[in-house]
Amino acid sequence: MRNPIENPNSKIENKLSRRAFLRLALLGAIASGAAYIAKTIEPIGLDYLRWMARGFTTQVFGSRTRVALATCATYDADVLAALARVWRDAQMPDLRGQRVVLKPNLVDFVAGYPTFTHPRVTRAVIQFAREQGARAIVVGDGSAFRRDAEAILDATGYTEMLARENVPFVDLNYDDLVSIPLKGGYAKMQKLFVARTVAEADLLISLPKLKTHHWTQLSASVKNLFGIVPGIKYGWPKNTLHVRGIQFFLAELVDSLPTRACAVVDGIVGLEGDGPIFGEAVPSGVLIAGTSLLAVDATCARLIGFDPAAIDYLNFAAWAGIGAIAESKIELAGEPRAQFARAYARPPKIE
Amino acid sequence: MWQHFLLTITRGRGTLPAMNTAREFLLQSQNADGGWGYRVGAMSFVEPTAAALIALRDENTFTLSEVEGRARDFLIAHQHADGGWGIAPMDAESGWMTAWAIRALAHSGGANDAIARGAQWLLATQVLRVEESANRAQIKQLLAIDSTLRGFPWQPGDASWVQPTALAILALVAAGQRDHARVREGIEYLFDRASARGGWNVGNPWMIGKAMPVTIQDTALALSALRSVQIAASDARVIAALAFVRAASARVTTAAELTWTLVALRDWQLEIEDVRARLNALQRADGSWQGNPFITAIAMSSEM
Numbered sequence: 001m002r003n004p005i006e007n008p009n010s011k012i013e014n015k016l017s018r019r020a021f022l023r024l025a026l027l028g029a030i031a032s033g034a035a036y037i038a039k040t041i042e043p044i045g046l047d048y049l050r051w052m053a054r055g056f057t058t059q060v061f062g063s064r065t066r067v068a069l070a071t072c073a074t075y076d077a078d079v080l081a082a083l084a085r086v087w088r089d090a091q092m093p094d095l096r097g098q099r100v101v102l103k104p105n106l107v108d109f110v111a112g113y114p115t116f117t118h119p120r121v122t123r124a125v126i127q128f129a130r131e132q133g134a135r136a137i138v139v140g141d142g143s144a145f146r147r148d149a150e151a152i153l154d155a156t157g158y159t160e161m162l163a164r165e166n167v168p169f170v171d172l173n174y175d176d177l178v179s180i181p182l183k184g185g186y187a188k189m190q191k192l193f194v195a196r197t198v199a200e201a202d203l204l205i206s207l208p209k210l211k212t213h214h215w216t217q218l219s220a221s222v223k224n225l226f227g228i229v230p231g232i233k234y235g236w237p238k239n240t241l242h243v244r245g246i247q248f249f250l251a252e253l254v255d256s257l258p259t260r261a262c263a264v265v266d267g268i269v270g271l272e273g274d275g276p277i278f279g280e281a282v283p284s285g286v287l288i289a290g291t292s293l294l295a296v297d298a299t300c301a302r303l304i305g306f307d308p309a310a311i312d313y314l315n316f317a318a319w320a321g322i323g324a325i326a327e328s329k330i331e332l333a334g335e336p337r338a339q340f341a342r343a344y345a346r347p348p349k350i351e
Numbered sequence: 352m353w354q355h356f357l358l359t360i361t362r363g364r365g366t367l368p369a370m371n372t373a374r375e376f377l378l379q380s381q382n383a384d385g386g387w388g389y390r391v392g393a394m395s396f397v398e399p400t401a402a403a404l405i406a407l408r409d410e411n412t413f414t415l416s417e418v419e420g421r422a423r424d425f426l427i428a429h430q431h432a433d434g435g436w437g438i439a440p441m442d443a444e445s446g447w448m449t450a451w452a453i454r455a456l457a458h459s460g461g462a463n464d465a466i467a468r469g470a471q472w473l474l475a476t477q478v479l480r481v482e483e484s485a486n487r488a489q490i491k492q493l494l495a496i497d498s499t500l501r502g503f504p505w506q507p508g509d510a511s512w513v514q515p516t517a518l519a520i521l522a523l524v525a526a527g528q529r530d531h532a533r534v535r536e537g538i539e540y541l542f543d544r545a546s547a548r549g550g551w552n553v554g555n556p557w558m559i560g561k562a563m564p565v566t567i568q569d570t571a572l573a574l575s576a577l578r579s580v581q582i583a584a585s586d587a588r589v590i591a592a593l594a595f596v597r598a599a600s601a602r603v604t605t606a607a608e609l610t611w612t613l614v615a616l617r618d619w620q621l622e623i624e625d626v627r628a629r630l631n632a633l634q635r636a637d638g639s640w641q642g643n644p645f646i647t648a649i650a651m652s653s654e655m
Contacts, residue, residue: 110564145553146566148607150641174389174396177441193442214559232389232396233438235447235505235512236553243479243509278561348559350493 047185054321062324066091067290067299068334072268074285079124082287083264087128089334090289092262093203095132101201101259102126103172104266105208105224106141107276109155114271114281116152117209119161121266121287125207126165140197141227142172144237149173170197173231184255186248186320187241192256198228199258206293210267210284210300212275214347216246217311219276220300221263221293225253247313254293255322262291265300272304272344279347286340294323295330302327305343366654369631372638373651377403378418380644384440385425387644396439397448400425401455402648408459415459423459426452434468446506449473450518457525470526473519474533476503479510495557501533502540502554512554513569516540517576524579538580541573542588549591550599567599567608571615578618593619600626606633606640606650613653 016024068089072082102125104117122139129137139162143152149171153159162169175195182189198204208224216223226238234240241249265288271279286303290296294317298308308314308325318325381387386395387403404422408415415423430436435445436452453469456462481487481498490498502511503519520537528534546556550565551573557563570592582589596615603609609630616623630650634640639647 108564145564147568148605150605151603151608154604171389174393176388176394177439179441232398233442233446233505235509235515237555239512240506240509274559274561277563278558350559 051186051320055319056321058321058324059318059326059329062321062329064329064331065290065292065295065324066331066333067288067292067295069299069303069332069337069340070287070289070334071285071339072287074283075118075120075268079120079268079287080127083121083124083128086264086287086289086334090262090291091333092289092291093260095129095134095203097133097135098129098202099136099200100129100134100138100203100205101170101198102129102137102139102205102207103141103198103224103227104139104158105211105219105227106143106149106152106156106158107227108143108145109152110277113277113279114209114269115211115275115277116156117207117266118268119157121264121268122158122207123161123165125205125264126167129205137167138170138197138201139167140170140172140175140195142174142195142229142231144226144231147173147231147236170195172197172228175230177230177233178258180256180258182252182256184252184320184322186251186255186316187244189244189249189252192252193230193233194228194258195230201259204228204257204259204261206261206263208263208265210265210270210286210288210304212272212279212304212344212347214274214276214350215242216250216313217347218297218301218304218306218314220265220297222250222254222297222313222317223276224263225250225257225293229253247316250313251317251320251322254317261293262289263293263296264289265296267300267303267340270304270344273347275347280345282342282344284340284342286335292323294318294325298325299330299332299337303337303340303342305341306346366627366631369634370651370654373634373640373647374407374638376638376647377407377644377651380639381418381421385421385423386440387422387648389643389645391639391642391644394439394441395425397426397429397436398438398451399643399645399648401448401451402645402652404455405458406648406651413460419459423456423462426456427462427465430465430469434472436469444506445472447503447515447518450503450515450522453522454518454525457522466526470523470528473503473523474528474531476519477507478502478504479508493559494555496555497543500540500543501536502544503537510554511540513541513544513551514553514572516554517569517572520576521572521579529580534580538577538582541576545573545588545592546595548595549588549593550595551592565595567596567603567615568611570596571611571618574615575618584619589619593621597621606630607643607646609633610640610646610650610653614649617653 068086070082070086104122172195177193178196178199206221206224208220211219213219267284267286270282270284272282273279301308314325380391382395386400435449438448502516546565550570600612
């Protein structure tokens with residue numbers, strides 16, 4: 001075929017009709033839109049659209065999840081009674097016959113800073129699980145800064161408490177490993193090593209300290225899951241997981257947990273400001289519990305005056321449909337939130 | 352028997368029985384695959400296996416014992432095609448454990464090819480560093496570190512950290528690469544990450560205006576690495592780190608912390624008897640410390 005431009009007899013219509021102009025404009029708009037979408041999803045590909053669609057569906061059609069709050073003024077109060085109330089109100093799992101792993105936050109001990117889940121909270125959960133007929137109870141964590149867990153257990157009072165309760169501690173940094181597939185693809189990792197003790201449990205109870213955090217804004221039940229990832233593989237302070245984008249990695253953890261999970265947050269004394277280590281103690285007098293870790297964390301955020309949608313890992317997880325963080329999707333039970341609401345000092349901003 | 356005699360005349364009273372029972376613990380806790388775990392009966396990992404091989408190796412004999420041979424075979428069998436090692440047989444990705452394997456193989460003699468390939472892998476390890484001036488300045492402000500310096504990462508492509516850097520330096524020195532540029536840069540990295548108050552932690556001496564706590568294990572390994580390249584004891588950073596170790600030695604209580612304290616003090620020929628006595632007092636009836644083959648092996652090695 002010849003090029004029509006070279007043919008002097010060809011009847012090329014040089015004048016653009018209105019209809020043709022509109023068609024071209026429409027095509028241009030479609031092309032621009034496609035280019036914008038392609039650019040937006042470029043780092044991720046079609047998964048972006050899949051996650052967005054799932055997120056939309058979850059936000060519109062997803063069912064509500066329950067989070068409960070219970071007063072517990074101090075660690076000298078009856079923590080076990082408060083725990084029983086919040087467990088019931090949150091409709092937490094039946095523990096009969098279950099192999100339960102309790103995962104407190106034992107990130108480190110620095111004198112003068114309430115960085116860790118108080119042993120009396122963990123002790124109350126041990127006693128409650130025992131009362132409820134749990135088949136086996138183990139406490140475990142993999143600390144982020146120090147390789148010697150025994151030093152942290154001694155300093156935080158856990159050694160004495162665990163001996164009295166006759167419950168074993170497993171250092172999850174050195175446990176036998178299990179490789180689990182990561183189904184999300186958010187952090188671009190295919191698989192992850194986790195501690196066998198966690199993978200083989202029937203129920204993982206995340207027992208975080210309510211804290212602010214200079215990387216993630218909030219440290220609660222989801223961030224606490226860093227402790228199930230073995231330091232022996234991912235190093236100390238598990239920075240590999242930060243490099244991949246903390247919000248994406250936390251989304252992976254929540255989405256791909258090998259074990260059913262729930263959370264009880266130690267908000268009796270929280271930590272504000274420069275968390276997770278150098279913040280200040282804040283008496284908040286509350287236990288927060290629920291079976292959706294994201295809903296629990298969203299509730300924690302609201303309690304301390306933070307907008308969950310402004311917290312990257314919560315925002316991403318909700319957007320991708322891993323769970324719900326909107327108030328309309330969370331049914332609060334137990335004592336009213338206003339009773340515990342307190343604006344925590346924000347952590348230093350790090351870009 | 353003659354080995355026990357040698358031990359007796361070179362070590363203090365009370366130490367020999369402790370070392371003998373520790374040795375027995377390691378012999379009994381070797382897994383069928385030739386490796387050791389962090390607990391008796393747990394899966395084998397490269398780190399405790401390498402540490403046990405170093406601790407058990409009798410340097411007065413040319414041939415390996417059966418236990419030592421099986422440990423060395425375990426390490427050689429799990430070297431990856433790229434020359435590196437993962438943390439355990441199930442880990443197909445080479446990483447920081449390569450340094451431990453090199454150290455153990457070099458200590459046990461032979462396996463020169465495996466050592467050379469491992470060293471090449473270490474020397475080629477990619478590490479994240481930030482050189483762009485604005486980001487570099489921001490990191491300097493937040494963390495007070497020089498982000499352009501390369502140490503060694505836990506896993507290829509990640510940032511550098513103190514322990515993998517110290518271990519890589521020790522391994523490369525053992526592999527005859529002491530003068531390599533990566534070793535020199537690693538030393539620079541360690542100095543950059545030293546706490547102003549003396550000693551090291553994971554590698555963040557400072558975080559948003561606050562000094563981060565220093566730890567015994569990171570400090571001991573960094574000091575060992577500096578010793579291996581013959582940094583002078585008069586170096587101000589070494590003096591500060593040893594001052595931290597000596598001060599900490601009075602308050603540490605766990606077997607692991609006492610063991611690493613001992614490693615640091617012994618490397619720099621400082622008084623260790625009190626720490627040794629306190630560590631021996633924590634030895635369990637089965638001969639172990641913390642029931643942990645790795646800590647037990649390090650405690651034994653600190654006698655060497």
